[in-house]
Amino acid sequence: MSFVSRGFTGRRRAVPAGRLPPGQYDVGDGFPVLSAGPTPYTSLDRWDFRVRGQVDEERRWSWAEFQKLPRESVVVDVHCVTSWSKLDTRWEGVSVDTLLADVVTAAEFVVAFSDGGYTTNLPLADVTDGQAWVVDNYDGRPLAPEHGGPARLLVPHLYLWKSAKWVRGLELTVEDEPGFWESFGYHNYGDPWREQRYAGD
Amino acid sequence: MTDPDDAVARRLDANAAAGPLAELFTVDLTVAMATCAGCGNTAPLAAHPLYAHAPALVIRCPKCAAVVLRYASGGGRLRLDLRGARLLTVTLDGAAAHGLSPVQ
Ligand SMILES: [Zn+2]
Numbered sequence: 001m002s003f004v005s006r007g008f009t010g011r012r013r014a015v016p017a018g019r020l021p022p023g024q025y026d027v028g029d030g031f032p033v034l035s036a037g038p039t040p041y042t043s044l045d046r047w048d049f050r051v052r053g054q055v056d057e058e059r060r061w062s063w064a065e066f067q068k069l070p071r072e073s074v075v076v077d078v079h080c081v082t083s084w085s086k087l088d089t090r091w092e093g094v095s096v097d098t099l100l101a102d103v104v105t106a107a108e109f110v111v112a113f114s115d116g117g118y119t120t121n122l123p124l125a126d127v128t129d130g131q132a133w134v135v136d137n138y139d140g141r142p143l144a145p146e147h148g149g150p151a152r153l154l155v156p157h158l159y160l161w162k163s164a165k166w167v168r169g170l171e172l173t174v175e176d177e178p179g180f181w182e183s184f185g186y187h188n189y190g191d192p193w194r195e196q197r198y199a200g201d
Numbered sequence: 202m203t204d205p206d207d208a209v210a211r212r213l214d215a216n217a218a219a220g221p222l223a224e225l226f227t228v229d230l231t232v233a234m235a236t237c238a239g240c241g242n243t244a245p246l247a248a249h250p251l252y253a254h255a256p257a258l259v260i261r262c263p264k265c266a267a268v269v270l271r272y273a274s275g276g277g278r279l280r281l282d283l284r285g286a287r288l289l290t291v292t293l294d295g296a297a298a299h300g301l302s303p304v305q
Contacts, residue, residue, distance in 0.1 A: 034254050035252055161256065
């Protein structure tokens, strides 16, 4: 009887209670790559980050300027709408609070826009107050292109499609403008703890 | 011909579309020719790059990389987005194709 199932049950590590939103599983050491298009490879001398739209004055940082901004390290759990979650991921980058500091706006929403044409919309209140970062480092290394490098948005309290890969800026908007997945029937807000995968959930 | 009003007679209940739509969704769409709404390029759908490792199937234009078609099943619904396709052309087989030879 000793040969039955030996070696398989031990691989799955126990997930502490309350860490996984409903319908999610722990992907463990893996980090699945989800991609709706070709991976853009933008050279750093052509990269910039913009804050535009409903703002008093457009902001722009070159890569070199972005690197000089105050940096933060965060360890967070991330949750993908395709039902995997990854716990204790380590990122480094610039808080969106830093990027939006001093911006005068009447906007209540943002659209993150990326190389390759990807967009995702979020309430402005969900990317401020220490809830979102533009990260360029994962697990101590420069963020790999397949995971969104040179830089991606990180909004860990929402499903990972809101954490736009290859992000190049934030457009502040007065009206909420559905992004790439939101316009395809995915939930406009995407709270994993309320399992808001699809519109109407 | 009991209905005197031509306009009303021509307006069919959408249930009447069930037959034709069933045809559409039982053909093998990968043999269809798709015309990109962005750049106008026409190519067999099967020759388009497909990104399947995403929350949906995403099919892009082989010329300009714009999204041509998105398809997903989840949450108890099927969703098809064809905004990026100006035209889909499916060549029918046999008798049904009479008079409908493909434009080359
Ligand atoms: Zn095209």
